[in-house]
Amino acid sequence: MTTTTEPAPDHPPVPRAKLSKGAIVLAVFGALVTGSYAALAYTDYEPGSPAREEVPASVRSSPGGYRSFHFWHSGYHGGK
Amino acid sequence: MTVRCPTCGAEVEFRYDDSFVRVCGHCRAAVVRTDRGAETLGQFADLMPMPSALRLFAEGRYGTTGFLLIGMAQLRHASGGVWQEWYAKLDGGQWAWISEAQGRIYLTFERPDVPVASIAQLAPGTQTTIAGAPFTVAERGTATYVSALGEIPYRLVPNSSFQFVDLADGRGGFTTIDYGDGSAAPAVYVGYQVSPQGLGLSGGEDQPQLATPAAGARLACPNCNGALELRVPDQTLRVACPYCNSLVSVEGGTLAIIAKQAKKPTLAIALGSTATFSEGELTVVGYVARSASVDGTWYPFEEYLLYAPAVGFRWLVCSDGHWSYVQPVASGAVATSVGAGAKYDGVTFERFQTAVLRVDSVLGEFYWRVKAGEMVESADYVAPPAMLSREATTKEENWSLSSYLTAADVDKAFGKKLGLPVPIGVGPNQPAPAGIARVSALVFAVFFAVGIGKCASAPAADKLRVHFTIPSQSATPKAAVDPSLGLVPSSDPALDAAAGSAQPTAPSEPAGAVMFSDKFELAGGKNVRFDLTANVSDNWAYAALDLVNDETGSVVSFDKSIEYYSGFDSDGSWSEGGRDAEEVIGPVERGTYLLRVEAMHGGTGDLDLGVVVRQGVFRWIWFWIALGVLAVPFAFAWWHAYAFHKRRWDNSNLVSHGSLTSGGSDDDDD
Numbered sequence: 001m002t003t004t005t006e007p008a009p010d011h012p013p014v015p016r017a018k019l020s021k022g023a024i025v026l027a028v029f030g031a032l033v034t035g036s037y038a039a040l041a042y043t044d045y046e047p048g049s050p051a052r053e054e055v056p057a058s059v060r061s062s063p064g065g066y067r068s069f070h071f072w073h074s075g076y077h078g079g080k
Numbered sequence: 081m082t083v084r085c086p087t088c089g090a091e092v093e094f095r096y097d098d099s100f101v102r103v104c105g106h107c108r109a110a111v112v113r114t115d116r117g118a119e120t121l122g123q124f125a126d127l128m129p130m131p132s133a134l135r136l137f138a139e140g141r142y143g144t145t146g147f148l149l150i151g152m153a154q155l156r157h158a159s160g161g162v163w164q165e166w167y168a169k170l171d172g173g174q175w176a177w178i179s180e181a182q183g184r185i186y187l188t189f190e191r192p193d194v195p196v197a198s199i200a201q202l203a204p205g206t207q208t209t210i211a212g213a214p215f216t217v218a219e220r221g222t223a224t225y226v227s228a229l230g231e232i233p234y235r236l237v238p239n240s241s242f243q244f245v246d247l248a249d250g251r252g253g254f255t256t257i258d259y260g261d262g263s264a265a266p267a268v269y270v271g272y273q274v275s276p277q278g279l280g281l282s283g284g285e286d287q288p289q290l291a292t293p294a295a296g297a298r299l300a301c302p303n304c305n306g307a308l309e310l311r312v313p314d315q316t317l318r319v320a321c322p323y324c325n326s327l328v329s330v331e332g333g334t335l336a337i338i339a340k341q342a343k344k345p346t347l348a349i350a351l352g353s354t355a356t357f358s359e360g361e362l363t364v365v366g367y368v369a370r371s372a373s374v375d376g377t378w379y380p381f382e383e384y385l386l387y388a389p390a391v392g393f394r395w396l397v398c399s400d401g402h403w404s405y406v407q408p409v410a411s412g413a414v415a416t417s418v419g420a421g422a423k424y425d426g427v428t429f430e431r432f433q434t435a436v437l438r439v440d441s442v443l444g445e446f447y448w449r450v451k452a453g454e455m456v457e458s459a460d461y462v463a464p465p466a467m468l469s470r471e472a473t474t475k476e477e478n479w480s481l482s483s484y485l486t487a488a489d490v491d492k493a494f495g496k497k498l499g500l501p502v503p504i505g506v507g508p509n510q511p512a513p514a515g516i517a518r519v520s521a522l523v524f525a526v527f528f529a530v531g532i533g534k535c536a537s538a539p540a541a542d543k544l545r546v547h548f549t550i551p552s553q554s555a556t557p558k559a560a561v562d563p564s565l566g567l568v569p570s571s572d573p574a575l576d577a578a579a580g581s582a583q584p585t586a587p588s589e590p591a592g593a594v595m596f597s598d599k600f601e602l603a604g605g606k607n608v609r610f611d612l613t614a615n616v617s618d619n620w621a622y623a624a625l626d627l628v629n630d631e632t633g634s635v636v637s638f639d640k641s642i643e644y645y646s647g648f649d650s651d652g653s654w655s656e657g658g659r660d661a662e663e664v665i666g667p668v669e670r671g672t673y674l675l676r677v678e679a680m681h682g683g684t685g686d687l688d689l690g691v692v693v694r695q696g697v698f699r700w701i702w703f704w705i706a707l708g709v710l711a712v713p714f715a716f717a718w719w720h721a722y723a724f725h726k727r728r729w730d731n732s733n734l735v736s737h738g739s740l741t742s743g744g745s746d747d748d749d750d
Binding site: 010013016022024044049 | 184248250251252273407408409410413424425426427463464465466481483484511512513514515516518519520522523524526527530531534605606607632633634635636637638664665666667668696699702703706709710713714717
């Protein structure tokens with residue numbers, strides 16, 4: 001008896017689920033969030049970090065010299 | 081060897097010494113050679129028209145072996161279908177059997193050395209071993225020789241019947257066992273399913289001129305005389321009249337009313353429509369309205385029979401508005417275990433439902449003796465978008481593979497809007513939004529890898545540890561040193577008057593103690609964290625810190641309050657605030673820095689203020705915030721997938737409710 005290399009008959013392939021639009025949207029969203037987090041984490045960027053200023057040394061050495069009233073007014077102090 | 085036909089006297093030539101029967105070309109008698117000369121075993125009916133790629137005396141080759149087709153018999157299945165069996169004389173003198181039915185061709189060889197079980201033991205679905213290979217029983221039935229052509233290598237008696245069992249291994253292997261009438265040992269034929277191209281056929285005699293009705297041939301309904309159009313005339317056994325709804329038998333070219341159907345179905349897809357699916361273009365030739373009995377209730381569904389000569393028969397099934405394209409599957413190709421799922425093509429299917437299926441009404445034409453009330457047992461196994469279905473009777477077992485289609489897919493296949501009904505609920509093989517699990521796994525794996533990688537590589541190196549002493553502040557506020565900042569008027573004009581000045585007074589701006597740290601080095605590109613601790617008790621401390629670059633003079637300023645209060649009241653002890661504070665700033669230039677601290681507190685005496693400066697700290701807050709942002713839509717997607725999954729399995733009549741990600745899955749994850 002001889003054999004054949006033809007594909008097996010009556011053996012249709014099982015259809016596989018295609019990637020849904022929802023999954024694609026989630027993947028894009030996940031990539032954006034993960035990418036943003038990775039960028040933030042690896043650059044050590046700190047949102048809300050105080051800005052850098054240039055202040056002359058003479059001013060810096062003066063107590064209270066370059067701080068506004070509002071800087072020092074730090075709000076309510078006191079207990080219950 | 082040439083003999084005279086005992087029936088008609090015509091010359092009958094036996095070309096091969098080892099052939100038993102020659103069919104007389106004139107009277108269709110089965111002529112057999114004996115010691116006493118030629119005898120007849122009976123007379124065959126006229127050949128039934130069947131399309132075939134095989135021809136009498138055609139030469140062929142299978143592998144390295146050549147063969148010649150020298151005879152053919154037509155056999156009628158007990159359910160009415162007819163198939164052909166060709167006899168091939170091989171180069172080495174052996175015989176091979178080539179069967180063809182519904183477009184399928186099987187090449188088999190007799191194996192007298194192979195033992196087989198009794199026919200009673202081989203019920204449909206039974207698994208057995210044939211010649212060392214596993215086979216599954218697909219059918220157990222009875223067939224009758226109705227016609228023949230050429231020379232036959234065994235004693236073929238016209239109109240004799242025999243019992244047979246067909247088995248398949250699911251990979252193209254095929255076995256048929258001929259039990260005859262039960263009086264002799266069974267004959268076993270083992271082989272493969274092949275294609276006409278694989279046989280390399282050439283030559284041969286033209287088919288005898290048969291009264292083959294052409295596709296589209298019209299017959300008259302014996303009840304109402306309405307036109308019955310046959311689209312598959314060579315294989316049709318039953319046709320339902322579209323006018324009077326009579327079910328008509330067209331077997332043997334004779335029209336006979338089988339039944340009058342009470343209910344005329346309304347079709348969403350017209351008979352004769354053509355549609356293009358994955359296997360090619362097929363024509364809708366029949367329609368069956370069926371019902372499934374589940375837990376005592378009959379649920380209707382519809383099946384459209386599709387046909388194309390190059391494809392064979394297929395089904396388009398609609399249940400509650402959910403459509404599936406259905407293809408046959410060889411019995412042995414599916415592996416099942418008792419009470420569990422099924423495995424096919426490397427995919428695990430979950431057992432979903434068992435039911436009894438009933439034919440309610442039919443329209444169009446059919447290749448089997450269909451009738452209303454016909455019942456089979458069924459079992460469905462799902463791996464969306466696929467579903468395996470087993471339909472079984474005591475005589476045969478059929479497996480099929482359903483592929484889910486949306487109504488839009490069906491419209492597209494037919495090339496027009498069909499106005500199909502809106503699907504109800506979730507179909508057994510309706511795919512959930514696929515890929516959620518895979519995408520979730522990938523995204524969260526990457527996210528955690530980023531987080532863990534960063535956490536592991538964050539040195540949090542100490543750059544400065546210093547303690548400052550904050551003296552108790554003066555009760556009298558000092559005037560601002562730098563007048564350029566502007567003077568703030570007193571809020572109390574009386575005080576201004578008491579001071580004898582019309583000018584605005586100095587602001588009530590207390591100045592804290594100013595202190596400086598030693599110089600320290602900071603690397604570039606890394607964040608800087610300041611941890612402040614002050615042992616305050618019912619007191620507050622306030623510090624304004626400047627991180628000063630000693631080389632460039634640039635300053636990063638921030639301030640922090642530390643306050644802690646405690647006591648007792650009617651509810652017991654209480655406390656609020658804390659004794660430490662922290663601040664993190666982004667990367668600064670690489671260089672030498674010092675810390676300028678200007679601080680005060682609200683108590684008496686000195687207060688120790690500890691400051692630790694670290695660089696390259698892992699920021700958990702951003703990790704948790706990002707994780708939270710990430711989790712919200714994924715959690716919603718998983719909830720949706722779970723609800724979808726639950727709605728699907730609510731329709732199952734089995735205990736198992738499957739798993740959310742199994743089987744190629746509810747969502748994919750095949």
